Amino acid sequence: MIDNLVRKNILALKPYSCARDEFKGQEAHVFLDANESAYNYPLNRYPDPLQEQLKKSISQVKGIPSEKIFLGNGSDEAIDLVYRIFCEPRVDNVVAIEPTYGMYKVCADINDVEYRPVPLSVNYALSADALLQAVDEHTKVIWICTPNNPTGNDLDRGEIQKLLTNFKGIVVVDEAYGDFSNLKPMRTYLEYFPRMIVLNTFSKSWASAAIRLGMAFASEEIIALFNKVKYPYNINLLTQQAAQDAISQIIRIERWNKEIRNERQHLIPSLRELSFVEHVYPTSANFVLVKVNDADAIYNYLMNKGIIVRNRTRVTMCQNALRITIGSKEENNELLGALRNYRTSKR
């Protein structure tokens, strides 16, 4: 059904068959098939190429069957694979909102695929029609990020649905920050939209950026393509174990995320009180975009105090904007203390 969207070489590809693919039985106990060492268990063994146990756990947490889950070395692997599966270099193109997460464009450039950014409208709102106008017969993918990075806002669900129904290619909805939003996750609508790919990650709400684990939820057909193209052992054993640990202690994650929402509630009004703050944009993420009167000066001032925020002033539509991650109570208080001293210390 989506074969016409897939690159011909990928459709024809015969994937690498590894030793662990060929043998799936439970009864064997002598493994002499993969040239592994007999010593140093369990690190001597190649990990499960399809991460079946971990997917079972993720399936329960996310409410998506294992066959509709791909796990990648960060969401970044999934983003790159979307290009490699669907986009013929120098022929096909993709359409994306602007401003948004930088990796969509970096991966387009690496894969030599034309990237068509379409500015969001006022208040960083999504206009499906504007994106659809940029589509032509070679557009394979539309990139959507909600809540969007770096703006922080939820994109309108009606507009996203309009893209999903009217665009005949792949729509990727990156919900890296979905757990910080009150809206229903887009993955729950997977059944209705066979060409939608939803991205989630362990890097933000799961507090595990170091383990590099991203998730893609999509139709079995699309997941089969991901599995065909990925490196055989793309998720190492230590990462699979750490993810299982995180899931088994999900109560901790829920507590931390509640704390982040609380801190977000407190930080925003305090930022609004600062004289040099011109606008605090609404956010449904674990960061907030703040328009100030001189982003470079405040960025440098904070850096000299050992506080690093993200200066987005040179990003389209983000002039004089700083993107500030919601930290711990202590970190946020240190930030506010420094900002309150900003004007006085300058004189």
Ligand SMILES: *Cc1c(COP(=O)(O)O)cnc(C)c1O
């Ligand atoms: C942080 C972030 C990710 C996470 O990428 P990983 O490779 O999983 O760490 C994905 N998408 C967006 C929009 C992000 O901001």
